Amino acid sequence: MENKEIIPDYRIDMQGEPCPYPAINTLEAMKELNDGEILEIISDCPQSINNIPVDAKNHGYKVLLIDSDGPTIRYILQK
């Protein structure tokens, strides 16, 4: 899963926030990105595993990476 080559342009670290806030802030943040830019989302709300990737696809963003090996999950999305 680990792909060291992806370098994000922005990060939003949502650790400590329960759902739905990680998903909501992710979508808000993605709106501010330019096409092609990459956002890294860090969340320790495990339920976000069912939210963030699905929302990203529904809103037309690309999911580049999901690292869910531990309690803190990393998502990398591209606009």
Next chain:
Amino acid sequence: MEFLLNFRKTLSRFWSPIPAVIALGVLSAYYFGITGTYWAVTGEFTRWGGHFLQLFGVDVSTWGYYKLMSIEGNIFTRVDGVMIIGMFAGCIAAAFWGNNVKFRLPLNNIRIWQALIGGIIAGFGARLGMGCNLASFFTGIPQFSFHAWVFTAFMMVGVYFGVKVALHPFFQSKIKMQKVSCAKPLEHNEDKVEKFFTFGTFIFIAIMLWALYLIFILNSPKLGMAMLFGAAFGLIIAKAQICFTSAFRDIFTTGRSELAIAIIIGMAVATLGVFTYLNMGAAPKIFWTGPNVVIGGLLFGFGIVIAGGCECGWMYRAVEGQVHFWIVGVGNIIGATLLAFVWDDISEPLATSWPKINLLESFGQYGGLVANYGLLFLFFIVILILEKKYLRKSRNR
């Protein structure tokens, strides 16, 4: 060896929520067939509140609600009680197998109050409406009890208003994105992963042995089976991170409806299973369709969104170390106990003087079956419309 490794991987990764919910539908129908009761949790939480009051010498045996819920015995002797023990064990095994345990503190006081107040409102509303997302929804609708449908309709309205409040700038997360030039390193400790996995296996084996002990040594097969089912329910909701709250809330927050639709499929499967058992003579669980269900549904829907999780969702999150959901759980028990406290003053006008509507009696046996599927289909259409509405609005923004 490779098989074992793959199996281990399956136990540690997250499971896909859609097949998981359908599996829950199947299991819940068998659970009813074997134990004679439906999969439910809040009734037992209410009894815990009663036992807590008993510690201080309060005589709850005269309270109407505890007569209704029969508070005799304790968590180890009641079907609901041992099922919940099994559920907690399943959740713990899932969390430790998945290296998903971390002490997570709420970020600020707003979240703490949200968890407590939301939990109390949801607990109160659930018991007023005779069940939570389970007994008045996921396992209530397949019982053909019309109260569950009314509860569900008003729960959706409550969820809508809950979302309005939860998305108010006061509650919104203040975290903003930052410009960065590299990915953030995440802690990864193989030693810890190993230890956690072993602990998860230990808990899982322990609960299996306990259940077998109940079945074969204590000759209480019903209790043992309830515990095994509980472990399966807990394992599935935790591994697939099933959140009934999110299923409905997120139609309004981000326009996501996959889980809501999966839940409808799960109920469609359970309906057929429960119908079969009822045909064979099992007694259905039917409750009053009165104002209690309207008010209960509204409060419950509102409360679960404010709290961020419902009566069954807090369980797996609590064992993952999310302190927020310890507070939600306590709130649920307080709310349910408050309802039991006021029940004797409000039950007649709000609930017990109203009819218990069993769709299988109102529309005839097969008429009722068709009516339940008709309502499930209608529910499905409503969800699609709400989703479309959100997406149209978000595009126009």
